[in-house]
Amino acid sequence: MSSTRPPASGTPTASGTDPETLAALRRWNLGLTVLHAAQAVLVLVLAGDFAITVVEAFPEGPPGTPPPAPEALFDVRIGFAVAAFLLLAAVDHGLTATVARARYERDLRAGVNVFRWVEYAFSATLMLLLIAFYNGIVEVSALIAIIGANVAMILCGWIQEVVNPPGQPTRTMLPFWVGTVAGLAPWVAITVNLVGAAEVPGFVLGIFVSLFVFFSSFGLNQWLQYKGVGRWASYGYGEKVYLVLSLVAKSALAWQIFGGSLAG
Numbered sequence: 001m002s003s004t005r006p007p008a009s010g011t012p013t014a015s016g017t018d019p020e021t022l023a024a025l026r027r028w029n030l031g032l033t034v035l036h037a038a039q040a041v042l043v044l045v046l047a048g049d050f051a052i053t054v055v056e057a058f059p060e061g062p063p064g065t066p067p068p069a070p071e072a073l074f075d076v077r078i079g080f081a082v083a084a085f086l087l088l089a090a091v092d093h094g095l096t097a098t099v100a101r102a103r104y105e106r107d108l109r110a111g112v113n114v115f116r117w118v119e120y121a122f123s124a125t126l127m128l129l130l131i132a133f134y135n136g137i138v139e140v141s142a143l144i145a146i147i148g149a150n151v152a153m154i155l156c157g158w159i160q161e162v163v164n165p166p167g168q169p170t171r172t173m174l175p176f177w178v179g180t181v182a183g184l185a186p187w188v189a190i191t192v193n194l195v196g197a198a199e200v201p202g203f204v205l206g207i208f209v210s211l212f213v214f215f216s217s218f219g220l221n222q223w224l225q226y227k228g229v230g231r232w233a234s235y236g237y238g239e240k241v242y243l244v245l246s247l248v249a250k251s252a253l254a255w256q257i258f259g260g261s262l263a264g
Helices: 019-046 078-097 101-109 114-134 140-162 174-196 202-227 235-262
Strands: 051-056 071-077
Touching: 019 078, 019 101, 019 235, 051 140, 071 078, 078 101, 078 114, 078 235, 101 114, 101 235, 114 140, 114 174, 114 202, 114 235, 140 174, 140 202, 174 202, 202 235
Parallel strands: none
Antiparallel strands: 051 071
């Protein structure tokens, strides 16, 4: 059964999901599989053993008792963490280009990409945790809150697609705006640490600025899709932009971290 078969008669489909565009997206996904996987291997081969320790200061008395010194819980090998978010992307793109191609293309016609949101829930959250690490947020309780806020943002992106099927005007942008608020919270926390730091290495500032721009660009891409601005009126075009942003954002973070703390 062809994975590019047309939908049932009368079923609205998202724009830009014709067979030619879907075939092009398959080639894009195959290419991104190779690029992400190759970078993951390079990081694993070349990275040093630099690690960051996750800590917590557990209460030792009633509320108001001065907190004790934080105790170390576990170490995170940064090279492994960087390779992990690259490999997660490689797996996602590899599945959508091969064994899960039929499901991927069927979902695109319906204006939804489940694979994208599931992968982002893991890979983008891991990326944000690394950004938090490099800005001094290493307390496990704060990291759990960051995970929750970022996953909530990504799930809101998924809901935005589900509640606005193709073939009708956009009904609501509420999930988008709820996700925006949730997604900003970790960046506010990171900014507080960045501003209050006694010294900020240049590469850490570069990570903060560049990745904030990239993370924001994902949201802007969805907003442009649902506002039908120019080429973004095509859902397929927005999908291509997501693919490019995924590669560029992950590559930028990987090699900024590598150059700043993993080389050698």
